[in-house]
Amino acid sequence: MGSAEAAAEAGGGARGPGGVPPPALLTDLYQFTMAYGYWRAGRAGEPAAFELFFRRCPFQGGFALCAGLGECLAFLRAFRFAPADIEYLKSILPATTEKAFFEYLRTVDASEVSVSSPPEGSVVFSRVPLLQVRGPLLVVQLLETTLLCLMNYASLVATNAARFRLAAGPHKKLIELGLRRAQGPDGGLSASKYSYLGGFDFTSNVLAGKLFGIPVRGTIAHSFVSSFNSLAEVKPRNLVPAGGQKPVDFPALAETWLSRVCQLLQVPLDGVNQGELAAFVSYAITFPQNFQGLVDTYCVMRSGVPNFCAVALALNELGYRAVGIRVDSGDLAKQSVEIRHVFRLCGKHFDVPWFETIPIAVSNDVSERSLEELAQQGNEIDMIGVGTHIVTCPLQPSLGCVYKLVEVNGAPRLKVTEDKEKTTIPGRKVVYRLWNADGFPCMDLMALEDESPPKAGQEVAFWSLGETEEAGTLVPTTVEILHRPYFKDGQVCPSLPSLEEIKGHVQASLGKLSPAHKRLRDPEAYQVAVTEKLHSLLLDLQSNSR
Amino acid sequence: MGSAEAAAEAGGGARGPGGVPPPALLTDLYQFTMAYGYWRAGRAGEPAAFELFFRRCPFQGGFALCAGLGECLAFLRAFRFAPADIEYLKSILPATTEKAFFEYLRTVDASEVSVSSPPEGSVVFSRVPLLQVRGPLLVVQLLETTLLCLMNYASLVATNAARFRLAAGPHKKLIELGLRRAQGPDGGLSASKYSYLGGFDFTSNVLAGKLFGIPVRGTIAHSFVSSFNSLAEVKPRNLVPAGGQKPVDFPALAETWLSRVCQLLQVPLDGVNQGELAAFVSYAITFPQNFQGLVDTYCVMRSGVPNFCAVALALNELGYRAVGIRVDSGDLAKQSVEIRHVFRLCGKHFDVPWFETIPIAVSNDVSERSLEELAQQGNEIDMIGVGTHIVTCPLQPSLGCVYKLVEVNGAPRLKVTEDKEKTTIPGRKVVYRLWNADGFPCMDLMALEDESPPKAGQEVAFWSLGETEEAGTLVPTTVEILHRPYFKDGQVCPSLPSLEEIKGHVQASLGKLSPAHKRLRDPEAYQVAVTEKLHSLLLDLQSNSR
Structure with a gap:
C-alpha cells in the first residue's frame, strides 16, 4: 500500500x-x-x-x-x-x-x-x-x-x-448490475458507462450515476430479507396513509392481507416466512411510494409472492402503489408468468386493477442467449438486470x-x-x-x-x-x-x-x-x-x- | 468530458x-x-x-x-x-x-x-x-x-x-502483455499486478512497473520493423565495439553477415526483406547490449530469422550478445524448433557457442490450452508473452x-x-x-x-x-x-x-x-x-x- x-x-x-x-x-x-x-x-x-x-x-x-x-x-x-x-x-x-x-x-x-x-x-x-x-x-x-x-x-x-438491447426488444428495461464482477473499480465504471451508451436504461452503480448522469436503480438484496426474523422486529410500525390520515399499524394490516392472499392463492399460511414478511413490511414503511420486493430468499410461490402481495395490497389500502417485484433465481420466464397470473388474480379478486401491471424484474446470470430463450418461451418480464454477462462479455x-x-x-x-x-x-x-x-x-x-x-x-x-x-x-x-x-x-x-x-x-x-x-x-x-x-x-x- | x-x-x-x-x-x-x-x-x-x-x-x-x-x-x-x-x-x-x-x-x-x-x-x-x-x-x-x-x-x-505457471512449468519465463485488452486503465493495472502475484515473471506495463516494482520487459513491435524501407535509412551507421575500439560501419558489417547466413541456410538473399534488416540494424545500433528481434513482420524463416542471425553475428563480431528473438504468429512450437536448429547451425558453423542458447520468446493469443499443447508438441521456447488470455480470463x-x-x-x-x-x-x-x-x-x-x-x-x-x-x-x-x-x-x-x-x-x-x-x-x-x-x-x- x-x-x-x-x-x-x-x-x-x-x-x-x-x-x-x-x-x-x-x-x-x-x-x-x-x-x-x-x-x-x-x-x-x-x-x-x-x-x-x-x-x-x-x-x-x-x-x-x-x-x-x-x-x-x-x-x-x-x-x-x-x-x-x-x-x-x-x-x-x-x-x-x-x-x-x-x-x-x-x-x-x-x-x-x-x-x-x-x-x-x-x-x-x-x-x-x-x-x-x-x-x-x-x-x-x-x-x-x-x-x-x-x-x-x-x-x-x-x-x-x-x-x-436487440435480443430484449425495444420495450423491456435493461439495468446493468455488473460492478462486483468487473475488472476492478474502473472496469466497473467503464462497464456502466458503455453499457448505457450501447442501449441499457439504468445502472446500479451509484458512482457511475454521479459521474455520468446515468439513471440509477436498486432496491434490496437477500441480506436485507434474511436479516429479519419476525414482525416483532419492525420499527417504526406506523405508516401514514397517502392521503395524510391517521397513522396505521402497518404490520397488523399486512398480516390481515396475508391471510386473505393465502386463502385466495390456496397457500398454507404457516409456510410463509415471517422474517421475509417483516423485511417487506419494514421496507414498505420506509419507502411507501417505492416498494419493491425481492421474492426468492425463501420459496418464491409459497412465501415470497404471497408476502409481496399482502404488503402491496396493504399499501394499496393506504393509497400507495408498489413499484415492482424481483426474482433472482430459478426459471425466470416461467416464474414471471406465474407471478403475473397471481397479480391478475389478486387484482380481480380484490378489485385493484393496477395490480395486474406491477412491473416484474428478473436477474440471475442473464446472458444474450438466455434473453433469446426468454423471448421464445414467452414471459411477463418488464425489467432485466444483467451483471457478469454485460461487463465481462464472456462470448x-x-x-x-x-x-x-x-x-x-x-x-x-x-x-x-x-x-x-x-x-x-x-x-x-x-x-x-x-x-x-x-x-x-x-x-x-x-x-x-x-x-x-x-x-x-x-x-x-x-x-x-x-x-x-x-x-x-x-x-x-x-x-x-x-x-x-x-x-x-x-x-x-x-x-x-x-x-x-x-x-x-x-x-x-x-x-x-x-x-x-x-x-x-x-x-x-x-x-x-x-x-x-x-x-x-x-x-x-x-x-x-x- | x-x-x-x-x-x-x-x-x-x-x-x-x-x-x-x-x-x-x-x-x-x-x-x-x-x-x-x-x-x-x-x-x-x-x-x-x-x-x-x-x-x-x-x-x-x-x-x-x-x-x-x-x-x-x-x-x-x-x-x-x-x-x-x-x-x-x-x-x-x-x-x-x-x-x-x-x-x-x-x-x-x-x-x-x-x-x-x-x-x-x-x-x-x-x-x-x-x-x-x-x-x-x-x-x-x-x-x-x-x-x-x-x-x-x-x-x-x-x-x-x-x-x-503450472501449465508452463517452473522454468519458462512468463510475461503479461494484456494492457491493451483489459477493461480500461485500471483493469490493465490490476491484471499486471495480480498476474505477477500469481506466478508471472514480467509485465510490459510500464506504469505497473513504476507503481508496484514489477520487472518490465519489451522490445519492438511490427510497426517499428515496417517503418523501415532500406539500409539507407539507418542513422547513425557507426557502432563502437564492446571493447571500445574504432567505430564500425554496422549496416555494412550486417550485410556481409547476411550473405554468409543466407548461404549457410540456403535462403535466397534477394527474398530477405531489406526494411526488416534495416530495422534490426538500427535497433542493434541503438541497443547493442539488448538486441532482440521480432521476426514475423515478413516471412519468418526466409527473412526474419536470416536477418536476425546476420545482425546478431555482426554484433558478436563486435563483442556483443543478442538477448533474444520473438515470434508473434504461426505455429509457435514448430517455429521455435526450426529457429533453435538455425541457431545451432550458425553457432557451430561460425564457431559462436552462445548462439545456440539465444532465448526464444513467443506470443500470439497464448492460452492455458495452447501452453499445454506447446508442452505436448515439444518446443524450444524460453519466454512466453500472454495478453488477452491472462487479463480477460476467457475460460x-x-x-x-x-x-x-x-x-x-x-x-x-x-x-x-x-x-x-x-x-x-x-x-x-x-x-x-x-x-x-x-x-x-x-x-x-x-x-x-x-x-x-x-x-x-x-x-x-x-x-x-x-x-x-x-x-x-x-x-x-x-x-x-x-x-x-x-x-x-x-x-x-x-x-x-x-x-x-x-x-x-x-x-x-x-x-x-x-x-x-x-x-x-x-x-x-x-x-x-x-x-x-x-x-x-x-x-x-x-x-x-x-
Missing part, C-alpha cells in the same frame, strides 16, 4: 472513465525502446499515420459500435511525461540510453497529433479504422497501447449492450483492436505476415460509406486520400475484402464520409456530444442498418472494400516485400 | 490498484436503500457478520488464490462519504427520505468494522470465506459491492496466472464471489433458495485447515466460533459439503487456523507483506497442495466440510424457514 499511496500523491494512478485521463506511462515498455530507436535514428519527427481497427466483428456478429473516443481525446490533451515518469524510465531503460533522449521526452506532447474517427457510437465494421492517428512517428507510436486500452473495452461493451472478452502503421514519411507501409488476416491495408485513407437503393448502408469503401471520391448515382469499382477478395462495381444512392476530425494541434476540435447524445446516435446508427447485418446469429457480412487504386498499391507492396 | 473533469476535481473518480482507494460511492444503489431501511428500523448499529466467498473454484479447477486483500484494507481505511456524495444521494433517493439519515451517513466510517482473511495469496476453496467482515449492520452492508469488486477480479487473475471471466449475511444481533442467518447451491452456511465461524499423514492439507473444516477446536492426532467428525452431503471422520496430523485478523477499529492490524512476499506465499501455498488438486483438468475436489454442530444449525434454520 505504501507504493500505491506514494503513487496517488504523485498523481500517478491509472484513472479511467471517472477520473482524470490515464497517465502517459500507462503503456507497454516497447513503445519507449522503439521511441529511442526512432529518436536515435533521427526519425522521431517523421510524419506517420496509424490506424486503429479490429479484424472481426465481435460475438460472431455483423457489426460493432465505436466507443471510447471521448476518453482518447482527454488522454491526448493531457499526454505528457512527468519528471517522476522520466526518472522511472531512466531506471528501466539500458544504462547506455543517452541523456538527451530523456530531455527530449520531457518535451513530448500531442500538440502535433491529429485524430479522426467516426462519431462516437457509430456502427462500424471489421478493418475500417475506428481511429486514424497522424503525427510525428515517435509520438504516435507512444500512443498505441493507451489508445487501444481506451477503445477496445469501451467498444466491446457498447456492442455487447446493443446486442442485449468474446476482448475486441482485439490493433493499431497499425500505414504510412511513414510519405511512403505507405504494410505488414505482410504469413497469417493473411493480419496483413494491413497501407496508406492514408478516406473511408466512404455507400448506401444502396433500399436505403441502407451497404459498403464501407476505403480509398487513398488523393483519389477522387465516389459519387452518388455513379458506378464505383471496388475490391471487396474478406475470405475471398473479388472485384465488383456498384452504384451508390448516397455517399457519406465516415470519419470526422476530432483532434488537432493538441486540442479537441468540435464540441463533443454528451453521453445522452451519443446514446441517441447509437440507436439512430443501428436503426439505419439493414436487419440482415443486425441478426445476432449468422448475420449477413457487411461489405468492406478498397478501391482499385488501393488494391493495386496493396499488391505492389506485397510483392515488393518478398 | 465536462462531468469527468468535474469529478476529478472533486476527487470522485474510481481509482484502482494504482491510485487512491475507490470512493465509498462506488457501490450499488440498493446498499443505500437497504441502509435507510436499517436506519429507520433502528437496526443500523446491530452487530452483523458477512462472509465473502465463491461457490465453485474457477476454470473448473481444484483451487483458487485469494487476492485483493491489501486493496480492501486501503478502501476500508478511507471509507467515508464526502459532502458531494451525500448531496448526490439526496438527489437520487426518494424525496421522502429523512434528512437525519443523510446526517447520519456523514458520520459513517469503518472504525467499528473488523475483517479477517487467509493471508493474501493463500490457496482457497469453494464456500470458504475469503473475507469475514463484522461490524454494524448498516456499515458492513454498505461495504458489499466494493469489497466484491476488489476481491473478485484480483483473485480470478491471480488464479489464472497460477494455472498458466471464466468472472469468479462469482458473493457476500452473504451469516449472523445479525447474535442470531445466525441463512438464505435458503430453491437453488440448493445458493444456500449459505450460517453463523460466525472459525475455519480450520486440516492436514493428512501425507503432509498435505486435506480439508477445510468450518466450525462455529464457540466450538472447541479440532486437535491434531484426534478424530474429528464432519459433514462434507458438495454434490452430496455426507458424514465422516478423520484424524488430522496438523490443524491450522485459516483466517487472521487484518482490520480492527478502523486500522490495518499487522504490517502487510510486500507484493514480492505475497508472490512468494503463493508459490509456497501452492507447493504444499497435493498435485491431485492442482491438476488443470479434472482435479480431485478438495474437501470442504462443516462440524456436526454447524450442520445441525443449518438443518434447524432450513426447517424453520419453511
